Amino acid sequence: xxxLQFAPxxxxxxxxxxxxxxxxxxxxxxxxxxxxxxxxxxxxGPGFKHFDYAxxxxxxxxxxxxxxxxxxxxxNMIVSGLKGDLEGGxxxxxxxxxxxxxxxxxxxxxxxxxxxxxxxxxxxxxYRLRDDARWHDGKPxxxxxxVWSYGVLKANSPxxxxxxxxxxxxEATGPHEVTFTFSEKGNRELPQVIGQLRVLPKHWWEGKxxxxxxxxxxxxxxxxxxxxxxxxxxxxxxxxxxxxTRVPDYWGKDLPVNVGRYNFDTERxxxxxxxxxxxxxxxxxxxxxxxxxxxxxxxxxxxxxPAVKEGRLIKEAFPERGMGIMQAFAFNTRRDKFKDPRVxxxxxxxxxxxxxxxxxxxxxxxxxxxxxxGSELASSGLPEGQEKAILESVKDKIPASVFTTPYANPVNxxxxxxxxxxxxxxxxxxxxxxxxxxxxxxxxxxxxxxTVEFLEFQNxxxxxxxxxxxxxxxxxxxxxxxxxxxxQYQNRIRDFDFDITxxxxxESLSPGNEQREFWGSAAADxxxxxxxxxxKDPGIDALIDKVIYAHDRAGVIAATxxxxxxxxxxEYVVPQWSASEQRTLRWNRFGHPAVxxxxxxxxxxxTWWYDxxxxxxxxxxx
Numbered sequence: 001x002x003x004l005q006f007a008p009x010x011x012x013x014x015x016x017x018x019x020x021x022x023x024x025x026x027x028x029x030x031x032x033x034x035x036x037x038x039x040x041x042x043x044x045g046p047g048f049k050h051f052d053y054a055x056x057x058x059x060x061x062x063x064x065x066x067x068x069x070x071x072x073x074x075x076n077m078i079v080s081g082l083k084g085d086l087e088g089g090x091x092x093x094x095x096x097x098x099x100x101x102x103x104x105x106x107x108x109x110x111x112x113x114x115x116x117x118x119x120x121x122x123x124x125x126x127y128r129l130r131d132d133a134r135w136h137d138g139k140p141x142x143x144x145x146x147v148w149s150y151g152v153l154k155a156n157s158p159x160x161x162x163x164x165x166x167x168x169x170x171e172a173t174g175p176h177e178v179t180f181t182f183s184e185k186g187n188r189e190l191p192q193v194i195g196q197l198r199v200l201p202k203h204w205w206e207g208k209x210x211x212x213x214x215x216x217x218x219x220x221x222x223x224x225x226x227x228x229x230x231x232x233x234x235x236x237x238x239x240x241x242x243x244x245t246r247v248p249d250y251w252g253k254d255l256p257v258n259v260g261r262y263n264f265d266t267e268r269x270x271x272x273x274x275x276x277x278x279x280x281x282x283x284x285x286x287x288x289x290x291x292x293x294x295x296x297x298x299x300x301x302x303x304x305x306p307a308v309k310e311g312r313l314i315k316e317a318f319p320e321r322g323m324g325i326m327q328a329f330a331f332n333t334r335r336d337k338f339k340d341p342r343v344x345x346x347x348x349x350x351x352x353x354x355x356x357x358x359x360x361x362x363x364x365x366x367x368x369x370x371x372x373x374g375s376e377l378a379s380s381g382l383p384e385g386q387e388k389a390i391l392e393s394v395k396d397k398i399p400a401s402v403f404t405t406p407y408a409n410p411v412n413x414x415x416x417x418x419x420x421x422x423x424x425x426x427x428x429x430x431x432x433x434x435x436x437x438x439x440x441x442x443x444x445x446x447x448x449x450x451t452v453e454f455l456e457f458q459n460x461x462x463x464x465x466x467x468x469x470x471x472x473x474x475x476x477x478x479x480x481x482x483x484x485x486x487x488q489y490q491n492r493i494r495d496f497d498f499d500i501t502x503x504x505x506x507e508s509l510s511p512g513n514e515q516r517e518f519w520g521s522a523a524a525d526x527x528x529x530x531x532x533x534x535x536k537d538p539g540i541d542a543l544i545d546k547v548i549y550a551h552d553r554a555g556v557i558a559a560t561x562x563x564x565x566x567x568x569x570x571e572y573v574v575p576q577w578s579a580s581e582q583r584t585l586r587w588n589r590f591g592h593p594a595v596x597x598x599x600x601x602x603x604x605x606x607t608w609w610y611d612x613x614x615x616x617x618x619x620x621x622x
Contacts, residue, residue: 037106038510038553050259050260057260059263060265067286072086072239085486089244092231095228096196098116113127113195114129116195125190126180136232167182188548229252230246242269263610275459282585285619298583320582321599325506326504329576330532332532340432366578369409402565422471426476439476452472454500455482455501469481496527511547515544520535533573587618
């Protein structure tokens with residue numbers, strides 16, 4: 001289950017039996033419960049006091065500043081992704097029905113909802129709202145707010161229309177109760193997917209702004225919205241900064257899921273032009289915390305900085321356990337030149353990762369070789385057991401190579417290996433209908449040169465794309481790079497107007513409905529979907545359904561490995577590289593619990609707090 005990913009509908013499969021379903025989701029018994037989980041029992045029982053990774057004695061107060069790249073011109077999450085750039089921090093203004101624990105996979109606990117009831121056939125889910133849940137203006141949060149939120153999001157946002165497409169209806173079924181009925185049964189994730197719904201204030205959106213103009217859910221806005229969560233939007237400078245302040249009388253501050261969390265009085269988002277400026281802004285103490293995802297910066301940009309040597313700027317890595325990742329150069333297979341997997345494999349053969357890792361990345365990365373890289377869901381070797389049986393069931397729809405040839409990225413660790421791989425790339429291109437003419441790779445039938453454009457929104461990738469382009473030139477492919485601003489990039493990606501771009505697909509330990517949006521045929525031609533590649537493949541569709549309708553954890557793992565193996569066999573991407581840790585820098589003004597969340601890296605800033613003693617030694621933030 002990925003947080004807030006699309007979930008386009010697929011043909012319904014037979015419902016799982018109640019017995020099989022209950023073995024996976026104990027809450028699917030038609031009884032009210034405080035939590036739901038996709039396996040086993042929830043870690044925290046009905047009477048728990050707080051999450052283990054949250055300190056109930058954490059002090060409240062202080063300021064935290066977070067650095068952002070780009071800008072924003074919208075506070076309306078309903079149309080985010082359609083018009084302009086949403087200020088992402090605005091999402092924290094709205095409470096959800098349920099909230100996930102970060103030290104166990106697959107488990108949600110009540111937030112707005114004090115209890116949840118899942119039908120035994122997984123055909124519906126009901127939530128019972130807390131009596132004391134309130135908006136920041138003091139009005140109660142009602143089932144009508146929940147139903148309205150579901151309807152307006154689904155009607156006005158392609159994102160949510162896809163995400164909730166398998167939800168047939170939402171209705172108030174009691175004074176504090178709302179029920180969602182699904183168009184399919186046996187989908188183990190849907191109850192938790194609906195639990196992620198951010199509830200919006202119906203009365204506010206149906207009212208008027210300060211100028212007397214009726215508000216519109218279909219338009220972007222810079223009017224600070226009414227929320228229900230631990231923070232409210234206090235002030236902003238368009239495109240430059242946004243300040244959120246903690247709500248002292250927040251209705252949910254004493255709930256077990258919130259105790260020890262949201263400790264800063266003020267959270268400020270500071271926006272900067274590009275990645276280089278962000279690094280310098282951190283050094284200049286213009287914001288407090290950075291996740292460093294550029295190996296060169298991690299290796300060279302900070303160690304000689306006086307604040308690091310003095311311990312005022314802390315450089316620390318935290319283990320990443322909670323997800324897998326595929327980050328890659330993604331092909332747009334809607335374009336004829338990328339439809340043949342042999343062409344796509346040729347690009348992979350030309351990528352000299354080993355040279356890049358040595359000279360650009362300081363040996364800090366590993367090459368990604370799975371769509372679930374870094375997790376137990378990654379396929380390897382040849383299929384066996386249940387995974388093999390699943391693949392056999394769709395044998396007529398998938399490449400035969402999955403049964404005989406383990407996936408492997410090419411290795412370019414010696415000059416001989418480089419030459420060998422380039423020769424193999426040329427051979428594959430010839431098989432696909434190309435030939436070299438005057439040093440250019442051209443289509444044999446049309447004479448059209450094979451050229452590609454890498455589309456990016458930041459200059460940081462120039463140092464890896466230019467060496468890649470040089471390798472491609474050796475096999476007759478002209479490659480260029482175009483860097484455009486974030487808003488233009490968003491629009492072009494939404495309309496699938498690109499040759500190749502860098503993209504990342506984060507994968508939770510519980511994949512499910514979001515796989516349809518990542519790789520499913522129904523999402524391939526839907527503007528704004530996460531299926532950037534344009535995959536339309538019946539074998540992959542069938543395997544996605546095997547993942548979604550798996551009856552137990554072993555089935556989820558086997559089906560996911562099978563899906564991973566087939567995605568890899570199609571050569572849809574040139575995998576990039578990753579590390580299994582969150583590399584961070586922070587000004588030494590903060591404290592954190594003795595126990596950090598197992599599946600959320602550092603957990604910053606949600607469970608951290610402002611430490612006045614450290615801040616006195618480090619210096620007050622600007």
